[in-house]
Amino acid sequence: MLNRSRRLRTSLAMRNLVAETDLRARHLIQPHFVQPQAGSTEISSMPGIVNASVEETVRQAEKDLKKGLASVLLFGVPDEAAKSPDASSCCDHAGVIPQAVRALKKAFGSDLIVMTDVCLCGYTSHGHCGLVDDEGVVQNDQTLPILAEMALRHAEAGADVAAPSDMMDGRVAAIRTLLDENGFTQTSILSYAIKHAGAYYGPFREAAHSSPKFGDRKSYQMDPRNAREGLRDALLDVEEGADMLMIKPALPNLDLIWRLREAQLAPICAYHVSSEFSSVKAADRLGWVNGDQLMYEHLIAIRRAGADMIVTYAGREAVEKGWIS
Numbered sequence: 001m002l003n004r005s006r007r008l009r010t011s012l013a014m015r016n017l018v019a020e021t022d023l024r025a026r027h028l029i030q031p032h033f034v035q036p037q038a039g040s041t042e043i044s045s046m047p048g049i050v051n052a053s054v055e056e057t058v059r060q061a062e063k064d065l066k067k068g069l070a071s072v073l074l075f076g077v078p079d080e081a082a083k084s085p086d087a088s089s090c091c092d093h094a095g096v097i098p099q100a101v102r103a104l105k106k107a108f109g110s111d112l113i114v115m116t117d118v119c120l121c122g123y124t125s126h127g128h129c130g131l132v133d134d135e136g137v138v139q140n141d142q143t144l145p146i147l148a149e150m151a152l153r154h155a156e157a158g159a160d161v162a163a164p165s166d167m168m169d170g171r172v173a174a175i176r177t178l179l180d181e182n183g184f185t186q187t188s189i190l191s192y193a194i195k196h197a198g199a200y201y202g203p204f205r206e207a208a209h210s211s212p213k214f215g216d217r218k219s220y221q222m223d224p225r226n227a228r229e230g231l232r233d234a235l236l237d238v239e240e241g242a243d244m245l246m247i248k249p250a251l252p253n254l255d256l257i258w259r260l261r262e263a264q265l266a267p268i269c270a271y272h273v274s275s276e277f278s279s280v281k282a283a284d285r286l287g288w289v290n291g292d293q294l295m296y297e298h299l300i301a302i303r304r305a306g307a308d309m310i311v312t313y314a315g316r317e318a319v320e321k322g323w324i325s
């Protein structure tokens, strides 16, 4: 037999020599849920992940940074009382996210990449990602200035990257324009370019208290039956000034990660979302799978499909448990 593929699988050293993909700490972005209350609150559907005060968030980020986990993505979990139909508290200079950004930047400076979620759903009383009219229809153009102002507040606090996840049309251009007008030309935009509607975000919404109170998100998030729709939108985001592009959820969209990689050159980020994480944890608890191994295989598949970086709740475990090379 002339060709024996198994020759290159004989030992770990040989397999390492020919490995095409790897997972490194620098590829991982750890999400944080930041609450105004002191201490931390567990999230039942996401073992190991908590809603944490600014202080706790800084403490956790410091531990992670020591292990090489150098990027965070922040989500605000404001008090119910602070929510309103127009999400006005999302633009508050003293809000929990600007506070957290200032604290993280003060503690770690340029050693830590601080990304912030830009979306209204955590701040609206109705739970939608944009303003709604009397008929309950989510309003695109009226939402844009609020998103831009929210991103500006984060940039003023020192955020490195604004990550709009709302799925309004034209938000990247609106954010880029306002940031530039205010001198924040160096603040990057990581656009959620391809984001499908559906059941994948359930545990996140428990954590962030951000479920819509009526209807669903299908008039703004994408239809999972579509691929070209997402690619088209992603290319528009680049034209509007997006520096990096996000695809989510990750595993159901490996085809899109691959196709977007081929279609253009900007860095691609995949979001291994809450239920992708939680379902591994649940199956592990039932004793049905080896959760650590399965989680690693999720992450490596996402890298192999072409993602440069991955937002994952398993980031901390990956660096602690040695899944990274």
Ligand code: PBG
Pocket (backbone or CB within 6 Å): 117, 119, 121, 129, 165, 166, 200, 201, 202, 203, 204, 205, 272, 273, 274, 275
């Ligand atoms: C807010 C937002 C969501 C996620 C990221 N940003 C939830 C949603 O769109 O309802 C989901 C992330 C996850 O499930 O881990 N727009």
Ligand code: ZN
Pocket (backbone or CB within 6 Å): 119, 120, 121, 122, 128, 129, 165, 166
């Ligand atoms: Zn939202």
